[in-house]
Every structure is written in structure tokens, then in C-alpha cells.
Amino acid sequence: MSCNASSISNPFAGPDPAEIRDINIHERVPVVLDATDSTYFAWKTYFSLLFRENNLVDHVDGTVDSRAMLDDSEWTAINATLIRWFFTTIFKDPFHTVVSDGDNARAMWVKLNGLFTDNKLQRRSIDEYCRRLKTWADELRDIGAKVDDDLLLSTLTVGLNEDYAMPPPTSP
Structure with a gap:
């Protein structure tokens, strides 16, 4: 410079x-x-x-x-x-x-x-959990059993421990 x-x-x-x-x-x-x-x-x-x-x-x-x-x-x-x-x-x-x-x-x-x-260990755990869910959903789709996004999101939030769980969506 x-x-x-x-x-x-x-x-x-x-x-x-x-x-x-x-x-x-x-x-x-x-x-x-x-x-x-x-x-x-x-x-x-x-x-x-x-x-x-x-x-x-x-x-x-x-x-x-x-x-x-x-x-x-x-x-x-x-x-x-x-x-x-x-x-x-x-x-x-x-x-x-x-x-x-x-x-x-x-x-x-x-x-x-x-x-x-920040929160590397927790983030890695969540990332791994999400990857597994996505893989399962893809495998189910491949055999003709499509998993819709609502079910996938519901499964995701139910599987998280209480520190990461999100409150259920509310209706407008």
C-alpha cells in the first residue's frame, strides 16, 4: 500500500x-x-x-x-x-x-x-440431529413415503431437549 x-x-x-x-x-x-x-x-x-x-x-x-x-x-x-x-x-x-x-x-x-x-458443542449436537432427521426424511421420500415439512418440524422440536425446544406456533 x-x-x-x-x-x-x-x-x-x-x-x-x-x-x-x-x-x-x-x-x-x-x-x-x-x-x-x-x-x-x-x-x-x-x-x-x-x-x-x-x-x-x-x-x-x-x-x-x-x-x-x-x-x-x-x-x-x-x-x-x-x-x-x-x-x-x-x-x-x-x-x-x-x-x-x-x-x-x-x-x-x-x-x-x-x-x-458460541455454544459449539450444543450447535454440533443440534446440527447432527438435524442432519439425521433430514437423511431419514430423504430415505423415506426415496421409497415413496414423503414427509411433509410440518411433520419434519414437529419431529425436530419434539426431539430436542427442553433447553432447545421451541414453543409451538400460535395461530394468527
């Missing part, structure tokens, strides 16, 4: 937003984050390296209060670029899980990482 005039006069100045915006994220992060743990470590590692290489760590590590930076056009431009990078490097399921209007790059980074680090 080249030095711009402000970084020469101010050694603490951040990166140039135009240079950050022009980074080809798919070359620098050649992994797409999906709902499984198999891509998470590589995805996070590539992003962590990219943040360090381009002096962007403070946008995601919480050391800078991003609310205090709302009037800084360079900060907000880089923040928007980071959010776009996250959106374009994750599959639809995690995207819909973490997207909230008004989130900054730090909030997105925390949410995305939380999907893969």
Missing part, C-alpha cells in the same frame, strides 16, 4: 479508503464462509491477515468506538467496505443469520465469529 500525503504528515493516519475499496476480496480471501465449521478457520485466518496487512484491525477489534467515528468520512468508507467484504464472502444462510440494519464492521465481525464459536 502506498503512502498518501496524510500518512506522511501523520504516522497514525489510517489506510486510504480508495485503496481498501479496490482490494479484490475474492483474491485475498479465497474462501466462502458457509454454515459448517469446515470453512470458518480459513475464512477467519485470511481476514485476520488482511486486517493486519492493511492496518484495519481497529475496525473489528473494539479498540475504537465506531460511534465516535461517524463523522470521519474515511473511517465510515472503510467500515462500509469491510461490511461489503463480509457480505460477499459468506453464503446465504449465515448472511441472513447475522444481517441487521445499521451494523458496523465490528458488529458484523463479532456476529459472524460468534456463529462458529
Whole structure:
């Protein structure tokens, strides 16, 4: 990254937003984050390296209060670029899980990482249970005994222990 005039006069100045915006994220992060743990470590590692290489760590590590930076056009431009990078490097399921209007790059980074680090054991148990149910439903469908979505959902929620059970849907 080249030095711009402000970084020469101010050694603490951040990166140039135009240079950050022009980074080809798919070359620098050649992994797409999906709902499984198999891509998470590589995805996070590539992003962590990219943040360090381009002096962007403070946008995601919480050391800078991003609310205090709302009037800084360079900060907000880089923040928007980071959010776009996250959106374009994750599959639809995690995207819909973490997207909230008004989130900054730090909030997105925390949410995305939380999907893969919070309650890992419980999540794996639920994932395995869901995979088994889906496999059974597919096997039944293959022999002509289709399982409708309502029955599958009912079976799913009945099989979860009380910590994960969802309340039954209510009629409108």
C-alpha cells in the first residue's frame, strides 16, 4: 500500500479508503464462509491477515468506538467496505443469520465469529440431529413415503431437549 500525503504528515493516519475499496476480496480471501465449521478457520485466518496487512484491525477489534467515528468520512468508507467484504464472502444462510440494519464492521465481525464459536458443542449436537432427521426424511421420500415439512418440524422440536425446544406456533 502506498503512502498518501496524510500518512506522511501523520504516522497514525489510517489506510486510504480508495485503496481498501479496490482490494479484490475474492483474491485475498479465497474462501466462502458457509454454515459448517469446515470453512470458518480459513475464512477467519485470511481476514485476520488482511486486517493486519492493511492496518484495519481497529475496525473489528473494539479498540475504537465506531460511534465516535461517524463523522470521519474515511473511517465510515472503510467500515462500509469491510461490511461489503463480509457480505460477499459468506453464503446465504449465515448472511441472513447475522444481517441487521445499521451494523458496523465490528458488529458484523463479532456476529459472524460468534456463529462458529458460541455454544459449539450444543450447535454440533443440534446440527447432527438435524442432519439425521433430514437423511431419514430423504430415505423415506426415496421409497415413496414423503414427509411433509410440518411433520419434519414437529419431529425436530419434539426431539430436542427442553433447553432447545421451541414453543409451538400460535395461530394468527
